[in-house]
Amino acid sequence: MLITNIxxxxxxxxxxxxxxxxxxxxxxENLFVRHFHNPxxxxxTDSALLSLDSAHVAFTTDSFVxxxxxxxxGNIGKLAIAGTVNDxxxxxxxxxxxxxxxxxxxxxxFNDLEKIVQSMAEEAKxxxxxxxxxxxxxxxxxxxxxxxxxxxxxGTLSSQLKHISTAKKVKTGDKIIINGTIGDxxxxxxxxxxxxxxxxxxxxxxACLNHLIDKAxxxxxxxxxxxxxxxxxxATVLTELAEITGMGIEIDEQHIPxxxxxxxxxxxxxxxxxxxxxxxxxxxxxxxEHTEQVLKAIKSDRLGSNSSVIGEIVDDHPGRAWxxxxxxxxxxxxxxxxxxxxxxx
Amino acid sequence: MLITNIxxxxxxxxxxxxxxxxxxxxxxENLFVRHFHNPxxxxxTDSALLSLDSAHVAFTTDSFVxxxxxxxxGNIGKLAIAGTVNDxxxxxxxxxxxxxxxxxxxxxxFNDLEKIVQSMAEEAKxxxxxxxxxxxxxxxxxxxxxxxxxxxxxGTLSSQLKHISTAKKVKTGDKIIINGTIGDxxxxxxxxxxxxxxxxxxxxxxACLNHLIDKAxxxxxxxxxxxxxxxxxxATVLTELAEITGMGIEIDEQHIPxxxxxxxxxxxxxxxxxxxxxxxxxxxxxxxEHTEQVLKAIKSDRLGSNSSVIGEIVDDHPGRAWxxxxxxxxxxxxxxxxxxxxxxx
Numbered sequence: 001m002l003i004t005n006i007x008x009x010x011x012x013x014x015x016x017x018x019x020x021x022x023x024x025x026x027x028x029e030n031l032f033v034r035h036f037h038n039p040x041x042x043x044x045t046d047s048a049l050l051s052l053d054s055a056h057v058a059f060t061t062d063s064f065v066x067x068x069x070x071x072x073x074g075n076i077g078k079l080a081i082a083g084t085v086n087d088x089x090x091x092x093x094x095x096x097x098x099x100x101x102x103x104x105x106x107x108x109x110f111n112d113l114e115k116i117v118q119s120m121a122e123e124a125k126x127x128x129x130x131x132x133x134x135x136x137x138x139x140x141x142x143x144x145x146x147x148x149x150x151x152x153x154x155g156t157l158s159s160q161l162k163h164i165s166t167a168k169k170v171k172t173g174d175k176i177i178i179n180g181t182i183g184d185x186x187x188x189x190x191x192x193x194x195x196x197x198x199x200x201x202x203x204x205x206x207a208c209l210n211h212l213i214d215k216a217x218x219x220x221x222x223x224x225x226x227x228x229x230x231x232x233x234x235a236t237v238l239t240e241l242a243e244i245t246g247m248g249i250e251i252d253e254q255h256i257p258x259x260x261x262x263x264x265x266x267x268x269x270x271x272x273x274x275x276x277x278x279x280x281x282x283x284x285x286x287x288x289e290h291t292e293q294v295l296k297a298i299k300s301d302r303l304g305s306n307s308s309v310i311g312e313i314v315d316d317h318p319g320r321a322w323x324x325x326x327x328x329x330x331x332x333x334x335x336x337x338x339x340x341x342x343x344x345x
Numbered sequence: 346m347l348i349t350n351i352x353x354x355x356x357x358x359x360x361x362x363x364x365x366x367x368x369x370x371x372x373x374e375n376l377f378v379r380h381f382h383n384p385x386x387x388x389x390t391d392s393a394l395l396s397l398d399s400a401h402v403a404f405t406t407d408s409f410v411x412x413x414x415x416x417x418x419g420n421i422g423k424l425a426i427a428g429t430v431n432d433x434x435x436x437x438x439x440x441x442x443x444x445x446x447x448x449x450x451x452x453x454x455f456n457d458l459e460k461i462v463q464s465m466a467e468e469a470k471x472x473x474x475x476x477x478x479x480x481x482x483x484x485x486x487x488x489x490x491x492x493x494x495x496x497x498x499x500g501t502l503s504s505q506l507k508h509i510s511t512a513k514k515v516k517t518g519d520k521i522i523i524n525g526t527i528g529d530x531x532x533x534x535x536x537x538x539x540x541x542x543x544x545x546x547x548x549x550x551x552a553c554l555n556h557l558i559d560k561a562x563x564x565x566x567x568x569x570x571x572x573x574x575x576x577x578x579x580a581t582v583l584t585e586l587a588e589i590t591g592m593g594i595e596i597d598e599q600h601i602p603x604x605x606x607x608x609x610x611x612x613x614x615x616x617x618x619x620x621x622x623x624x625x626x627x628x629x630x631x632x633x634e635h636t637e638q639v640l641k642a643i644k645s646d647r648l649g650s651n652s653s654v655i656g657e658i659v660d661d662h663p664g665r666a667w668x669x670x671x672x673x674x675x676x677x678x679x680x681x682x683x684x685x686x687x688x689x690x
Contacts, residue, residue: 014684020576020622021681045510046572047403047436049502055400061444061497062480065489091392099406101495103448118687135407137497139688144410145488150446150480152406152497157394166389227391231365277365330461339359343484 013108018138031114032134035121036100040132043326048132050097054156058093058165060084061152067343069116069146073184073194073204074279076149077116079345081123083230084153089210089227090282092161092217095127095153101135103148113137113147127208130151159216167285169224170245174313175286175291179212179298180205180306181257182234186276186344187265202261205280212301213282219297222287229281235274235333237283238311238321249321251311251332251333274323275336277344285313350394358453362482364616376459377479380466381445393477395442399501403438405429406497406643412688414461414491416537418529418549419495419624422461424690426468427553427624428575434555435571435627437506437562440472446480448493458492472553474498506562512567512630519658520636522629524557524643525550525651526602527579531621531689532610547606550625557646558627564642567632574626575690580619580678582628583656583666589598594666596656596678619668620681622689630658 016023033041040048062211064080074082080100082191090093100120104113124131209228217223228236234256240269244250258273266273271279280303286294291309298304316322321333361368378386385393409425420428425445435439444554445465449458469476508514535541554573562568572616574582581600587594603611603618611618625648631639635652643649661667 015687016682016684018576018687019681019684021581021620021683021685022679023683024576025680043365043511045436046432046500047405047438047500049436049507049510050402052400052402055397057395057397057402057499058389059395059442059444059499060392060478061446061483061495063446063448065448065482065484067488087391091390091394093392097404099404099497101406101408101497103408103410103493103495119677133405137408137410137493137688137690138684139410139412139490142487143412143490143688144361144493145484148406148448148482148489148493150406150448150495150497152444152495153392154402154404154499155392162394165392165394166388220635231363231369275366334367335370337361338362338366338368339361339364339483340366342360342363343482343488345482 008143011110013104013106013110013113013138015106015138018136024136027136031117035117036131038130038132040319052156056157056159058088058091058155058157060087061150062236063148063150065148065343066189066345067145068192071189071204072201074206075116075119077119078123079206079279080149080151081120081127082206083345084151085127085129085208085210086228088153088155089213090228092164093155093157095129097130097153097154098131099133099152100131101150103144104138105146106138107142108146123167123208127210138206164223164226167225167241167244170247170285170313172315173288174224174285175288175309176309176311177286177295178308179282179304181259182278182281183262183266183273183276184259185279186341187262189344190341202265207280207303209280209303212298212303215297215301216284216294220286220290220294222290223284225285227283229278229283231277232336233275233277236335239333239335242319242321246319248314248317249311250314251323253323254326255308255310257306257308275340279345289294327331356455358449358451358455359459360451360483363481369481372481376462380462381476383475383477397501401502401504401550403433403436403500403502405432406495408493408495409690410493410688411534412490413537416534416549417546418533419551420461420464421492422464423468424551424624425494425496426465426472427551428690430472430553430555431573433498433500434558435573437509438500438502440474440500440555442499443474443476444478444497445476446495448489449483450489450491451483451486453491456502468553472555490552508573509568512570512586512589515592515630515658517658518633518658519569519581519630520633520654521656522631522640523653523655524627524649525628526604527623528607528611528618528621529604530624531686532607534689535686550623552625552648555627556626557643557648560642560646561629561639565631565635565639567635570630572628574620574623574628575680575682578620578622581680584678584680587664587666591664593659593662594656595659595688596668598668599671600653600655602651602653620685624690
């Protein structure tokens, strides 16, 4: 059972890398601790011990199973950081710490794993968060698809922002902002998965939004709701918001930014961009009189240059979101039924 | 795409259950929120918002990929709660909140998922923890093996217990206690997986140890180290402890409790119980003069009735753990090389 040649061994992930024994230790030391390096993780205790500056926290988790692992604009690692950081940030929390748990298929290429881990480290650094604890399981070949990553995030929350995720302050006349084009992530992953030979590539918008969100929150205390529009797209967020608040929503299709390539691909394949996943887009609901200053603030962020006011909260049709189409009609938005694009995140 | 017959649909997990749309919402409402019911989860915000009574926290994560999902003494759900609760408890933390993320294979039986979720709810209740946030991803048939669960735990830590996971107070003469028989979990899962027709079944020891650990911690401030002996078994914990502290460890084989069935199965199949996984066993290192009272305290817990002092910290062979065998010899313990039993947790 003794394996002496570490270099040979490390080219592929073996079942032993998930054993909890020597190979697991090597993997942790030579890969995870090396790239994610921080004093908490380096302790390698059963739990990461943390001292927060507030006892009010936000706590969130997501599993990532995207296929393919690598796509224009990102990979599963970058996605696993951005997705969880964004869930904290849209709750009004300051993202601080992440855990990362890997389920890896036996025989998975070590170099690919390292690329993924490097992306995670880079993205975490950009977002200002630390990966402080983790786990690795290896399953036999064919029992999972390459690698799945689950990240869980912990952030502190100021009591002034507690209303944001519950949408309790949303009121008639509030404006709805999005920080840029929609559908890029979903179409980028689909194109990469199906090897579609597109004239110009579509790039995923996958990114951590916490700095952009900071700018909005710092400039206005009148932000009433935020949510990132991931699986289910913008339509699902708006439908949920209408349901939670019991208020009406009206969106103007012509104000929703969509990249031409995304629009073309959606038309070709029969997708509605409103339902296509994003990984770097946030819906912000703000008091009408603060709209311009919030828009200006997020436009100053490189992830918000195409920000746009796409609609508002209305008295009509309570609990329902409607869209004014570019050809002048109006239709109701509903939640996604069934699955549009599996394994998009 | 509209699915109207919820009853039919819910018998098998569909890709749409992971879409983030209508089916996901149904699954969350009718399964997770119903069984895990608590006010935080019911809010269904992007992040769970929590108010802790201390800003010193422990944070830990584990993915569970056990095969088979159901085994004598537990299932993947019970395991996913106990494993993470125990990682918090052995760090000296009070386990409070868990996240649970599911990766489910398309076509997975809804009833099996419900059994698993029920077990999670029961085990969480016993441990006094709440499952406050989660995620569900569904992958195409054949792309994962039935279901994988990742739980992440959050607990508060009193500053007097910060030394426990770092082992900084461990000193020569400290006694090493285990709360009962070893190897039960690993052998129970293996027997269930291989359909071994054993005369008397072996039952996994899978359980939350936080209440037992509370008893030990409440009775003595002289607990110097704790760790649960999961993957890699008791031998791996002791080897790690010797490495971290740079001290010597001596264990007496005849004092290590092993169930007769487990011993027999290990002999038959060539396993060493010291390396076989447990899911309800903790190694406690305590100052010599406090040993008896700690032993008495944990023996009063139903999960500690077979507790035993198995060895001590010594000056000899620094950084190494040795075992006195029942036939009178001595051998060094090493970390597990390669994989003994894949997918044991």
